[in-house]
Structures are given as structure tokens and as C-alpha cells.
Amino acid sequence: MTERFTKAAARNIFYGGSLFFFAAFVSLTGASHVYVVEKSTDSKGLTESVARGKHVWEKNSCINCHTLLGEGAYFAPELGNVWVRYGGDKDPDGARMALKAWMGAQPSGIEGRRQMPQFHLTERELDDLADFLAWTSRINTQNWPPKVSG
Numbered sequence: 492m493t494e495r496f497t498k499a500a501a502r503n504i505f506y507g508g509s510l511f512f513f514a515a516f517v518s519l520t521g522a523s524h525v526y527v528v529e530k531s532t533d534s535k536g537l538t539e540s541v542a543r544g545k546h547v548w549e550k551n552s553c554i555n556c557h558t559l560l561g562e563g564a565y566f567a568p569e570l571g572n573v574w575v576r577y578g579g580d581k582d583p584d585g586a587r588m589a590l591k592a593w594m595g596a597q598p599s600g601i602e603g604r605r606q607m608p609q610f611h612l613t614e615r616e617l618d619d620l621a622d623f624l625a626w627t628s629r630i631n632t633q634n635w636p637p638k639v640s641g
């Protein structure tokens with residue numbers, strides 16, 4: 492009886508399979524990149540103040556307690572959609588004021604409530620932070636998180 496599954500066949504399947512899946516990996520990575528750059532990101536709205544606001548966010552380690560689009564710590568609320576929660580999609584000035592009022596009123600000192608520190612941010616830092624959170628809320632996350640409260 493002849494051997495049907497030869498060493499050469501096994502080698503070809505190995506190389507062919509590796510090549511096929513490598514090509515699939517590269518093209519899907521490319522597709523994700525194009526999607527992120529052209530579809531899900533608001534690149535036109537990516538202003539200087541948004542970039543500065545991101546630095547305010549990073550410098551003060553907000554992520555140590557909060558999540559931003561699901562990434563971060565689970566001690567405090569998700570902030571990727573806090574702008575929408577504050578009504579910023581309809582009334583940006585109102586949301587900006589609400590954010591500033593919130594930042595100024597911490598820690599609340601209310602017994603039994605988790606506390607957020609006072610960061611003593613300047614007016615400009617607060618404006619940059621608002622711009623950053625507004626921009627973040629415009630990222631197309633394909634409806635995640637499912638609830639505006641989350």
C-alpha cells in the first residue's frame with residue numbers, strides 16, 4: 492500500500508497554512524487600522540485642547556479609579572460617556588459647567604459615599620478636560636457601554 496500522507500504533504504500544509512493565516516492576520520490588522528482612523532475616531536475634532544485634556548487626565552491618574560471606554564479601575568464610574576450623561580450632546584455649555592462644578596465640589600464628604608479627591612485644576616485645565624471628555628464621547632464604540640449610566 493502506498494503512503495498517502497507524505498512528509499512533503501505535511502510540510503506543504505504547514506507552510507501553506509502558516510502563510511494563509513499570516514496573510515489573514517495582516518489584512519485584518521490593516522482593516523482594523525483603517526476602521527479606527529477613518530470611521531470610529533473623530534479625527535477632525537481632535538484639537539490641541541483635546542490633546543491637552545488627555546494630558547490632564549493622565550497627569551492626575553483619573554484612570555486609577557475610573558474607566559475610560561472600559562479600560563481602567565472599577566472604583567468609580569465610567570467616564571467615556573460622562574459627557575452624554577451630563578447632557579453635553581444637547582447642551583455643551585451646561586455639561587461644561589456641570590463638570591467644573593463637580594470637580595470643584597470634591598471630595599463630597601458625604602458619609603457612606605465613595606470619595607473623589609480634590610485636584611485643584613485651573614480653569615484652563617478644566618476646559619481642556621471637558622474638551623477631552625466631549626471628544627471621547629464622540630468615539631464610535633458601536634453602542635458600548637449599552638447604558639448611558641454605565
Ligand code: HEC
Nearest residue numbers: 551552553555556566567568573593604605606607608610
Ligand atoms: C481616588 C479615586 C478617584 C480618582 C483618582 C478620580 N476620581 Fe472621579 N470619581 C471618584 C468617585 C468615587 C466618584 C463617584 C463619587 C460619587 O458618586 O459621589 C467619581 C466621580 C466622578 C465624576 C462624576 C461621574 C458621574 O457619572 O456623575 C467625574 C466627572 C469624575 N469623577 C471625574 C474625574 C476626573 C476628571 C479625574 C482625574 C482628574 C478623577 N475623576 C479622578 C473617584 C476618583
